[in-house]
Amino acid sequence: MAETTEFELVSPERLLFSEPVEMAVIPGTEGDFGAMPRHAPLLSTVRPGAIAIYNGGKVTRRIFIAGGFAEVNEDRCTVLADEAIDLAEISAEDIQKRLQAADDLLKEASNDGEKAEATTAKVLAQALADAAKG
């Protein structure tokens, strides 16, 4: 077995994932990066997108996160996510529903605050849909 790095994914509600992985590709704000063992220490913000977890040279799991922070060092990779959804557990219908809900929100928004909120929801839903497509 190849070298592994300890990957942790935590949301405010709970610890979602804590396992050794060979590589995790994380959507950083300034571009995707792969966290592998002996990676140089790095702190980055994360944009909404999918984290791909590689084991044995293949993607074994893809998890959508709605932004957050990532910390990488030689033997560990920690992602603090605002929200995380396992892409294997969400159906296309759910995503469609979410897109629809975001659109509705955008239509109903009357003031600037609501509009900004609805736009964020829309961007998130869109990112989720893109991530689900692969």
Add this chain to the structure above:
Amino acid sequence: MASLKDLRSRITSVKSTQKITSAMKMVAASRLRRAQENAEAARPYAQRMERMLGNLAVSVAGTAGASPLLAGTGKDDTHLVVVMTANRGLCGGFNGSIIRASRLLVQDLKAQGKTVKILCVGKKGNDALKREYAKDIVGFTDELGTKTIGFSVADDIGARVLKMFEAGEFDVCTIVYNTFKSAIAQIVTKQRIIPFALPEAVNDNRSAPAAAAKAIYEYEPSEEEILDALLPKNVAIQIYRGLLENFASEQGARMTAMDNATRNAGDMIKKLTLTYNRTRQAQITKELIEIISGAEAL
């Protein structure tokens, strides 16, 4: 001496009280389990957030123009105390201990000549503090939810605190809540969240090799940008942690209090039943004596 009828009605009333307290105990126990899980599940995030911030703080510390959330405003004249209590009573010393601690804190700060502002979270704290410090209370919220606490509640409170901070309304922010230790032990905790205080544990970890490793972190985008995003988030997270710990503590305290109440009611019923039976027998004996002496007199 109470009549038999009085005793009977007292026994009935104590019995119905007992039913209520034991039901409340059961409800609290089931909520406690969930609340405890939630509180414990939230700890990793808050801890890792602290660790990240700790790393960042070390590298940014001392540089000019560091965020006031990290370095402070440079003075500590005005303090904001966020008092977290429950919305409901009947949970033993839970609310009382938080209120007492907050009152001491406020008195202490005032004695040092500081201005104090109070933000009450939860009805009970507001009720108790508004008598003494009505003019110091700047805000109040009781939208906590009864079953679980969502992150959105903490986010709202956090946003409020940050808004006040940006408007320069206070310099130091402290939250007061109960840390959940067990169903019978809760610890009143005062935690400074603005400016960011490094927790003791992180300080201990920063031994020589760790410090060396931390010096070479890369930042994407820049340190300042990450800090700007991370610090407000941290405020909300720490508040969320406080709320969750508090909620678990509340359920624990209520469970213990109601357990005691149920037991006391049981004791009381026993005593009352004993008195009731004695009185009943005394009365029968008295009646018998009357009949017998009546018969003898003939």
